[in-house]
Amino acid sequence: xxxxxxxxxxxxxxxxxxxxxxxxxxxxxxxxxxxxxxxxxxxxxxxxxxxxxxxxxxxxxxxxxxxxxxxxxxxxxxxxxxxxxxxxxxxxxxxxxxxxxxxxxxxxxxxxxxxxxxxxxxxxxxxxxxxxxxxxxxxxxxxxxxxxxxxxxxxxxxxxxxxxxxxxxxxxxxxxxxxxxxxxxxxxxxxxxxxxxxxxxxxxxxxxxxxxxxxxxxxxxxxxxxxxxxxxxxxxxxxxxxxxxxxxxxxxxxxxxxxxxxxxxxxxxxxxxxxxxxxxxxxxxxxxxxxxxxxxxxxxxxxxxxxxxxxxxxxxxxxxxxxxxxxxxxxxxxxxxxxxxxxxxxxxxxxxxxxxxxxxxxxxxxxxxxxxxxxxxxxxxxxxxxxxxxxxxxxxxxxxxxxxxxxxxxxxxxxxxxxxxxxxxxxxxxxxxxxxxxxxxxxxxxxxxxxxxxxxxxxxxxxxxxxxxxxxxxxxxxxxxxxxxxxxxxxxxxxxxxxxxxxxxxxxxxxxxxxxxxxxxxxxxxxxxxxxxxxxxxxxxxxxxxxxxxxxxxxxxxxxxxxxxxxxxxxxxxxxxxxxxxxxx
Numbered sequence: 137x138x139x140x141x142x143x144x145x146x147x148x149x150x151x152x153x154x155x156x157x158x159x160x161x162x163x164x165x166x167x168x169x170x171x172x173x174x175x176x177x178x179x180x181x182x183x184x185x186x187x188x189x190x191x192x193x194x195x196x197x198x199x200x201x202x203x204x205x206x207x208x209x210x211x212x213x214x215x216x217x218x219x220x221x222x223x224x225x226x227x228x229x230x231x232x233x234x235x236x237x238x239x240x241x242x243x244x245x246x247x248x249x250x251x252x253x254x255x256x257x258x259x260x261x262x263x264x265x266x267x268x269x270x271x272x273x274x275x276x277x278x279x280x281x282x283x284x285x286x287x288x289x290x291x292x293x294x295x296x297x298x299x300x301x302x303x304x305x306x307x308x309x310x311x312x313x314x315x316x317x318x319x320x321x322x323x324x325x326x327x328x329x330x331x332x333x334x335x336x337x338x339x340x341x342x343x344x345x346x347x348x349x350x351x352x353x354x355x356x357x358x359x360x361x362x363x364x365x366x367x368x369x370x371x372x373x374x375x376x377x378x379x380x381x382x383x384x385x386x387x388x389x390x391x392x393x394x395x396x397x398x399x400x401x402x403x404x405x406x407x408x409x410x411x412x413x414x415x416x417x418x419x420x421x422x423x424x425x426x427x428x429x430x431x432x433x434x435x436x437x438x439x440x441x442x443x444x445x446x447x448x449x450x451x452x453x454x455x456x457x458x459x460x461x462x463x464x465x466x467x468x469x470x471x472x473x474x475x476x477x478x479x480x481x482x483x484x485x486x487x488x489x490x491x492x493x494x495x496x497x498x499x500x501x502x503x504x505x506x507x508x509x510x511x512x513x514x515x516x517x518x519x520x521x522x523x524x525x526x527x528x529x530x531x532x533x534x535x536x537x538x539x540x541x542x543x544x545x546x547x548x549x550x551x552x553x554x555x556x557x558x559x560x561x562x563x564x565x566x567x568x569x570x571x572x573x574x575x576x577x578x579x580x581x582x583x584x585x586x587x588x589x590x591x592x593x594x595x596x597x598x599x600x601x602x603x604x605x606x607x608x609x610x611x612x613x614x615x616x617x618x619x620x621x622x623x624x625x626x627x628x629x630x631x632x633x634x635x636x637x638x639x640x641x642x643x644x645x646x647x648x649x650x651x652x653x654x655x656x657x658x659x660x661x662x663x664x665x666x667x668x669x670x671x672x673x674x675x676x677x678x679x680x681x682x683x684x685x686x687x688x689x690x691x692x693x694x695x696x697x698x699x700x701x702x703x704x705x706x707x708x709x710x711x712x713x714x715x716x717x718x719x720x721x
Contacts, residue, residue: 142267143195150199151181153260155322158210161253162217164319172305177322181206196268200261207257210323215244219540219600222416223318226331245542299332336434336444336716339708347713350668350706357670358661359652362638365659368459368527369588369635372515372578373654375422376508378537378564379571379595381408381628387611391550394569395628397576404632405657410646411625412681415539415600419474422533422596424648426483427451428669429711432681432694440715441479450714452651453484453529455663462486462526466518467533468494468506485531489518505535508574516581527587537567539600551605558605579632588635590658594650595627619691622682631657644685646678668710675700679707 155177160166181202188198213223307325308317318326381395382388399406412431413420419441420431427450431438438444448454453463463485471477471490480488489495491506496514511534522528541560548566551558575593582589598606607613612620629650631637637657645653652669655662662670678685683693684700692698 140269143269146195146199146264146268147185147189150202150264151178151185154181154203154206154257155324157253157257157260158207158323159319161207161210161250162214162319162323163249168320169322170306173307173321173325176302176305176307176325180324180328196265196270199264199268203257203261206324207253209327211250211254213318213323214250217315217318218245219416222314222414223323224327225314226327299329302329336438336712339433339705339712341705342709342712344713344717347709347717350710351664353668353671357667357674359656359670359673360659360661361640361653361656362659364636365657366588366635368461368660369590369633369658370519370528370530371456371461371654371658372519372528372530372532372582372589372591373425374515374532374534374578374591374593375418375425375596376534376537376571376593377418377596378539378599379568379593379628380598381595381626382561382565382606382609384408384626384628385610385623388609389552390565391552392569394549394565395572397572398628398630401579401630401632403637404630405637405640405642406628406630407642408626408644409594409629409650410622410644410678410680410682411595411597411627412647413597414624415597418533418596419476421647422531424646425594425650426453426531427714428648428651428665429714430646430648430679430681430707432679433708433711439474441475444715445479445482448482450665451483452655452663452666453531455666456529457484457486459660460526461529462523463529463531464489464518464522465531465533466515467491467535468511468514469535489514495521505538508534508536508571509577511536512574512577512581515578519585533596537564537571537599541599541601551608554605554608558602560601561605564599564601575630582634585634588633590631590633590635590654592629592631592650592654594629594647596647597627598624618683618693622680622691625680625682633657643677643687645673646680646684648679649673665710665714668707672703672707675703679704 152174155174156166159169184206185198185202188201189195192198192201209224217223302325305325307321307329314326314330383390383393383395398404411421412424417439419439423440424430427440429440434440457463464487465476465480465485466489467473467476469491471488471492477488477490494514495517496510511532515530515532518530519528541563544563545559546563546566547556547559548562549569550556550562551565556562578591578593582591606624610620610623612623626644627647631654642653649669649672652662652666652673654660655666672679674687676684676686677689683691684704685691686698686700692700694704
């Protein structure tokens, strides 16, 4: 094998060029990288390039394919991060159908980073193709060079794909700020670092016997907040897409309040909970609510509906079925999103209504997503056509407030003093105002029905609007401080009933604990797993991906010591058994 100088230069230089241009497109500061971070990303791209070279035996073709895929991957991450606040993660590959379903609701944009990096990328390919000779570099008999080349690749790939090696080179993992990690340490290296989380790790000290011993704790943790509640009331649970309370921090003034009706409800409990995702990842949060499991013990972007649930899996839906409830799920969008059309029956739902089989007229808002008002018309239809001999558990995931918020201009609600400065936020706030009004339809409807019914509505995550607006609303600077960042994961919830609720005020909680609040207010005893969650809540008010708060309001990250490490370790063990052992049996 005899390579010319320009061929050698290309093989060494191309991976570096693709790394630099890809990171610049993502908005990175190119002068902020350390040698180890650059070296890790360089080696991964180079290994891919050389694999292509072995396959094609042609430098031009290898450079073209490697460049298109690596730079294209960077551009894809740039847009995905802008749309949902999280870059592409390994398990997102299984979510491609969901991504395609909602892609029409987003507006693709150009900025100086994308334009300049794209022009330089095209220019580099044109120059490279101009100077490289058109030839195959190996003959059919060049066996030894191929073998040597392949062995070198094996060594390089095994080195740069090891999580410990990547971390030693400075490629670290930000569970709650993946976009920052991709920007700070390199897209391809961070993507590979996340591969270690494709399979949930067995917790330390885990065994089926250990899990059983934790559940067999004789101490009762049954919590009934409302012993006078009617027997088995209907439960309507509404997970409202991107519903968030930006007014709660007191740092912004809006042209009109957007939660005035809900916060002014009688016989209702209004509060806040911590989610484990931001900007996207709806299915993870509905799973937390329905199962009591937490994303904390999986990974920031793991999708249980797609990765873990392959057969019948414990959930509180099954518990309600055992109590005699009919269980129904409704989502006014495509049923294959997040694999719901397969998973819902495995976690206990009798039926699933999606946009393909809705009974009411489909009326859409500015983003071609079903508005809350029409969503509730279908919900009322489903209630009226249920089996009246059984109580009903109806779980509804809404769609109105889904991004992207730059698809249309809308400023019904303005941020006073900053009018027009945050178009995404003002578009979003205008829709949230409609959410407030639409929920009054739910209250009005169920206040008139004879059957006792309790309703909970909660947000799944905060929206991905302008960072500057979010920081303004929360009164913080852009920061990596965990205790400030976790506020970007706070979402509201409201619980209302057409029977008398006790006069209680819940502290901030987390989504994985919310169902226990509903059970307590509905006078329903939970199952053994729920009793354990009640035990956790005796010490911890919330536990989510970013960290946890104890009852005194002290905040802890999972990396620091705390008095609650044993309790959290028990939670990990029980959750692992709840997800994986149940499907193995």
